[in-house]
Amino acid sequence: MSLLVVGSVALDTIETPFGKTKEALGGSAMYFSCAASYFTDVSLVAVVGEDFPREHIDLLEKRGIDTGGIITSPGNTFRWKGKYGYDLNDAETIDTQLNVFQHFQPTLNERQKNREFVFLANIDPDLQKSVLQQMLQPKFIASDTMNFWIERKNESLKSLLKNIDTLVINEAEARQFGQEANVFKAARKILSWGPKALIVKRGEYGSLTFHNQAIFSAPAYPLESVFDPTGAGDSFAGGFMGFLAKSGCLDTDNIKQAVVFGSVMASFAVETFSLERLAHLTEDRIYERYRELHNMACFEDLGD
């Protein structure tokens, strides 16, 4: 089935202990759609400025992504400048220029309104709701969020949760949102607000997925070098939603497999700056990492 993502497109200037990049292609919708494109058809809704390089659109089109929903507005593209130290779990934001993203009002065309799978990347929960209201018959809706919205739009976020299937957030944000130091308690509280499933991303420690009373713990793919963690969460979500949309099945076993594909796609995203690796993969490389994670996580059950 086909997949729609609404989110940001950005030009990222990033410094890590291993290198620097200037105005590289980034943004939640970029990482997401690129990761998901290995599994299913993806349409992207976002806004860029008049300065946005055409080559970036070409890159997405080469991956078969429907870029018709990328609107060009007068002004400059959203820019983010950040820095990571050796603790790659925390980004330090040096500068944010929202530019055209500040007035982003996603409006869907008929084709987009008919998509069955929807990912609402990390934007204002009121905008996320306005996208949902435009959808005609979505089959599965997932959304991301961040501490900024948890603090400033808490009620709006909670009311969004009533209308989505899965919330995908970081562990620190899950604790903050649920106001519990214990992640399992926090998860129980968040689930009580409406979503059928919750995925808690734990960086190098993998993820926890809560679905139908089941808890699934998936490891992160083991990497000796993480070059730039930017986009890991959105690539995770792209692998997850891409696989689900491809299979169309929403039972717990399938959701577990989808989460593992999320781990796989996140691992490719963090090995280089921007989409350098994520945009140039083969199915074989993706399946190989899935199998490695299977060997890494699975063990024998007890006999009777």
Next chain:
Amino acid sequence: MSLLVVGSVALDTIETPFGKTKEALGGSAMYFSCAASYFTDVSLVAVVGEDFPREHIDLLEKRGIDTGGIITSPGNTFRWKGKYGYDLNDAETIDTQLNVFQHFQPTLNERQKNREFVFLANIDPDLQKSVLQQMLQPKFIASDTMNFWIERKNESLKSLLKNIDTLVINEAEARQFGQEANVFKAARKILSWGPKALIVKRGEYGSLTFHNQAIFSAPAYPLESVFDPTGAGDSFAGGFMGFLAKSGCLDTDNIKQAVVFGSVMASFAVETFSLERLAHLTEDRIYERYRELHNMACFEDLGD
């Protein structure tokens, strides 16, 4: 097969956000032997002072543990006083009184020397080596250590590694010992110093096991309330070694299962102070948690 543990016996005074306990039974060898006793015969070698309450010995004997190797020396028992905040990963040591433990020189009798499985709990690596030298034909040796010995007896520790099968340490200690921020790089370095396997304990994030080029990631058992994390690592090691000694098989599949029993036993240890829960379990409760972890971690492989 039978199992020998050499380590500490302590009286712990602990404060957590959930309660306090005074001079409760603790120490690495206590948690380890209690956890392992559900799987196999365990002999314990340790030292206590003349003040050590007889009831603690009775508790171990009720669990079928051979306490003949607990020597009573003139003086007081080792005492540890610590405190945990809401971040239960870090203990703050308020006071340590080594007492009789300061002059602990483990001497094995003939029965102990013939044990096939040996766990060298966290003591001076020179003492760990002296125990190994007394063993007649050990089949499997594992040891623990801590930052204190990594800093002060680094070379001694490295030379110990040449003669053991498995090192079991915390993640922060693995990074410190391997001098690498990345845990996989750190693990590769530690393995190059000799042990056939390495288990990295990651607290609430579970563990990583490195064995024969394979990496195994096991989750921690999901607990909504961790009451007192003291003894988690030693109970983990007890479950791990106990299961291995019971089965006698050392292939990777069996080591994976043993690690999962480690997670299970650690989860019981942290639900109460001291051995309150760990000493009063049933096989059914243990197997039930193993099965829950199996459901929590395992997922389907890809078809061809």
